[in-house]
Amino acid sequence: MTEGPAQQRRTSLRFAILGLLTRRPATGYDIKRDFDRTIGYAWNAHDSQIYPELRRLEEEGLIRPEATKPDGRRRRTYRVTAGGRKRLRAWLAAPAERGFQRDEFLLRLFFLQLLTPPERASVLRLEAGRLEDELRLLETVLGPFDRSGAAADTSHALRWQLAAARVFEASTRARLASVRQLLEESEAGG
Amino acid sequence: MTEGPAQQRRTSLRFAILGLLTRRPATGYDIKRDFDRTIGYAWNAHDSQIYPELRRLEEEGLIRPEATKPDGRRRRTYRVTAGGRKRLRAWLAAPAERGFQRDEFLLRLFFLQLLTPPERASVLRLEAGRLEDELRLLETVLGPFDRSGAAADTSHALRWQLAAARVFEASTRARLASVRQLLEESEAGG
DNA sequence: TTTACCATGTAAAGAGTTACATGATTCC
DNA sequence: GGAATCATGTAACTCTTTACATGGTAAA
Numbered sequence: 001m002t003e004g005p006a007q008q009r010r011t012s013l014r015f016a017i018l019g020l021l022t023r024r025p026a027t028g029y030d031i032k033r034d035f036d037r038t039i040g041y042a043w044n045a046h047d048s049q050i051y052p053e054l055r056r057l058e059e060e061g062l063i064r065p066e067a068t069k070p071d072g073r074r075r076r077t078y079r080v081t082a083g084g085r086k087r088l089r090a091w092l093a094a095p096a097e098r099g100f101q102r103d104e105f106l107l108r109l110f111f112l113q114l115l116t117p118p119e120r121a122s123v124l125r126l127e128a129g130r131l132e133d134e135l136r137l138l139e140t141v142l143g144p145f146d147r148s149g150a151a152a153d154t155s156h157a158l159r160w161q162l163a164a165a166r167v168f169e170a171s172t173r174a175r176l177a178s179v180r181q182l183l184e185e186s187e188a189g190g
Numbered sequence: 191m192t193e194g195p196a197q198q199r200r201t202s203l204r205f206a207i208l209g210l211l212t213r214r215p216a217t218g219y220d221i222k223r224d225f226d227r228t229i230g231y232a233w234n235a236h237d238s239q240i241y242p243e244l245r246r247l248e249e250e251g252l253i254r255p256e257a258t259k260p261d262g263r264r265r266r267t268y269r270v271t272a273g274g275r276k277r278l279r280a281w282l283a284a285p286a287e288r289g290f291q292r293d294e295f296l297l298r299l300f301f302l303q304l305l306t307p308p309e310r311a312s313v314l315r316l317e318a319g320r321l322e323d324e325l326r327l328l329e330t331v332l333g334p335f336d337r338s339g340a341a342a343d344t345s346h347a348l349r350w351q352l353a354a355a356r357v358f359e360a361s362t363r364a365r366l367a368s369v370r371q372l373l374e375e376s377e378a379g380g
Numbered sequence: 381t382t383t384a385c386c387a388t389g390t391a392a393a394g395a396g397t398t399a400c401a402t403g404a405t406t407c408c
Numbered sequence: 409g410g411a412a413t414c415a416t417g418t419a420a421c422t423c424t425t426t427a428c429a430t431g432g433t434a435a436a
Contacts, residue, residue, distance in 0.1 A: 010397090011292050011423065019301040029387050049268060049424065051389055073432065075387065085304075093309050093315050097292050099397085104202050104286050105231035106358055111209040111282055112350040114275075120350075121284050126285050160302040160310075167368040168296055174364030178357040179264035200425090201395060219415050239396060241417055264404080264416065289425085 010097065013053055016043045019086040021080045025066060028054055028076070028080060038161065041138060041168050054078060062087055109182075117186065124183040131176040138169055200287065203243055206233045208252060211270045215256060218244055218266070228351070231328060254375040260350060279297055299300050300370075307376065314373040321366040327360055 020026065020034045035044045046051075054076075057063045062084035066077040080088070088153045105127050112120050142165055210216065210224045218241050225234045235243075244266075247253045252274035256267040259336050270278070295317050332355055 002198045011298055012292075014424085015301075016210065019304075022301070022304065027387070028389090029385095039300050041291055042300060044290035044292075046425065047387090048391095048426085051387095058256070073387080089282035089304055090397075092298050092305055093313065096298070096320070098320075101231055102202075102234075103232040105357075106354045107202055107206055107226070107229065108227050108282050108286070109357065110232065110351050110354040111205075111212070111278070112281055112353070113347055114209075114212065115282055123283065130286070130288075138374070145340055147435080157303055161300050163302070163372055164296045164299040167299065167365060167372070168197040168293075169366045171361040171365040176356060178360045182353055182357070199394075203395080217415070218417090219413095236397065237415090238398085238417075238419095241415095 013045055015091045018084050025077050025079045026115055121186050124179055128179050131172055203235055205281045208274050215269045216266050311376050314369055318369050321362055324362055
């Protein structure tokens with residue numbers, strides 16, 4: 001009973017990193033940028049979380065560093081191993097674990113009664129602005145590829161990346177519409 | 191420079207708790223249930239997080255325990271203080287801090303290319319089912335009050351609680367529609 | 381030469397989850 | 409008498425953020 005089996009890491013961060021590494025070998029720095037530029041709307045992490053996770057993944061044999069040319073520059077470029085790919089696929093196919101949802105805006109909205117009408121309108125306007133910013137940012141992510149073309153070609157490697165962005169876009173737009181409607185109602189009758 | 195000012199707590203948990211306590215005095219146990227029954231789709235916490243937070247809120251004077259009747263039963267019922275209300279209102283009116291979004295399903299979707307077509311369909315079906323469950327659960331939350339009536343009366347205290355649920359519902363439905371469409375495309379052409 | 385970008389970390393603390401532990405009351 | 413519910417916590421661990429720290433390379 002004193003047995004201490006390695007605790008299972010449940011986080012998605014490691015799988016996000018493994019996934020990005022299937023696209024190309026990369027350094028920790030590259031991975032951070034790839035988050036920002038491609039999948040940041042769904043997952044992201046700070047450098048200080050990425051580097052230790054890379055070390056753990058290496059220790060577990062899920063990734064390995066490329067042979068480094070001694071150019072005097074400190075740099076580790078990683079690749080996914082066969083074992084890493086296997087683990088990633090297993091995670092992708094597994095049902096998502098159910099945890100609590102956390103949504104700070106909805107929490108505020110729930111208690112908005114406690115503010116004055118002008119304060120309420122301000123909160124709603126801020127959220128609408130934030131959602132608009134997100135949609136604008138998403139356009140930059142979607143820019144690189146031709147949207148309709150990639151969507152039609154079902155065998156295209158970018159199809160699912162595009163699909164993820166589209167799902168995010170759709171729910172963000174729905175939310176923006178709801179918030180705008182609340183704002184109108186609030187300015188008219190509240 | 192050795193000064194150690196109390197670290198600011200950035201979490202929304204304390205405000206969720208303060209908010210619930212504006213609705214009625216409650217024990218930690220009550221608060222847990224209120225989360226589950228009212229605002230759980232937007233914020234929630236385990237007992238083991240709620241009890242220590244209640245202690246901290248009490249220490250900071252934001253809530254206070256009611257005088258306990260000595261009925262032999264260990265129980266602390268809390269109320270919000272004037273200071274607590276003030277802090278809650280300040281948080282409600284403040285712009286939300288921008289952090290990273292985290293969405294495990296979108297992360298999976300982004301890398302779905304790595305699975306076989308039947309595995310992909312399975313992942314999509316699971317997510318559709320999960321979203322349907324969420325909508326069904328939301329109906330239970332919305333049941334207690336007459337929806338159209340509460341929405342029309344802009345001065346009603348429940349109006350904003352209903353609004354929060356409606357925004358959540360709208361974005362969940364949009365997401366479900368997107369996922370179903372991907373499923374159809376995937377079953378037809380993939 | 382200085383600014384922007386490339387590159388990698390450690391330390392400390394806060395936030396959240398899981399497992400464990402205890403005991404009273406109420407309803408059947 | 410047993411099960412469900414009420415009620416409160418501690419310990420250990422994992423996950424995430426913030427602050428700090430360092431140094432190389434490339435372009436203007």
